């Protein structure tokens with residue numbers, strides 16, 4: 001079995017009290033430098049993708065003590081890294097509750113072009129932040145997912161409205177684009193009215209892979225109909241197995257193959273050469289890990305935990321969230337990933353150039 005492996009591009013190594021370490025380089029957290037370095041290391045380890053969450057608002061209650069949701073904007077950061085990397089996939093998070101599909105479709109199509117087919121999109125229905133969009137309350141779950149379904153449908157129609165093959169650029173005949181293949185979409189939905197077409201062609205690599213995060217029955221049904229992969233928060237193995245099964249059933253209910261959707265839970269990793277050191281690191285950094293599956297231990301402990309969940313049918317891969325200190329990133333990429341390779345759980349090097357290829361999706 002080949003796992004799909006991403007790594008979070010948010011500064012997970014500064015979480016809770018870890019930013020206070022002498023070597024945390026917290027002063028650089030709003031510059032490109034630490035993320036460019038993480039991207040380079042992750043690409044050397046041939047990971048599938050960089051995954052950038054996005055909260056879009058700040059929790060005032062905790063900002064005095066820890067960064068919380070204070071981060072660079074997800075899309076902007078990923079777009080900057082498209083220029084500093086060549087192989088690794090790039091997955092920003094963009095919410096569908098307050099955004100508008102036309103600029104989102106355009107931004108992602110542009111990212112797909114400038115990255116040479118390495119872009120993806122983590123579709124979320126927003127954690128919060130309604131106060132920043134003139135609303136007193138967030139819309140209810142059913143409404144958010146109905147809008148998300150329409151949003152994704154219109155974005156994909158816009159991507160298809162100017163297909164890659166329509167960009168001809170034939171100097172001899174003077175044909176720039178095959179106008180018969182570029183079409184308006186004239187979309188009239190419940191939430192959006194958009195004529196189109198998209199103002200740039202699709203990339204020949206094909207449609208951007210869609211990730212999704214949301215765990216309610218509506219979220220799972222939505223993922224079943226559109227997502228290629230799902231980011232989850234499942235601390236316990238049994239919960240992970242149940243969510244993976246529910247997602248596979250939702251894909252089948254939506255007329256897709258069960259294997260067309262991959263479950264990739266978050267994996268907190270606080271790593272050190274010995275278990276004792278890892279425990280000390282977790283304690284010193286006040287790392288608190290209730291939300292996600294967690295390993296506090298050695299690289300071998302992490303590889304064992306990953307192998308056990310894969311063998312139990314609980315995961316198709318994971319998104320690494322290294323914490324405690326930057327050392328956890330180094331140990332994950334330099335030691336855990338090679339151990340997974342030795343155990344036949346991860347491919348050797350890149351076998352393609354696009355995110356679709358890294359994820360094993362049909363072209």
Ligand SMILES: Cc1cc2nc3c(=O)[nH]c(=O)nc-3n(C[C@H](O)[C@H](O)[C@H](O)COP(=O)(O)O)c2cc1C
Nearest residue numbers: 053054124125126127213214215216219231232233
């Ligand atoms: C593991 C996980 C990660 C999430 N990451 C984000 C995120 O980065 N940004 C965001 O706005 N919402 C994020 N969400 C929130 C979801 O988009 C969604 O609003 C929330 O989970 C409620 O939907 P649900 O009831 O289907 O779970 C995340 C949710 C989960 C479960």
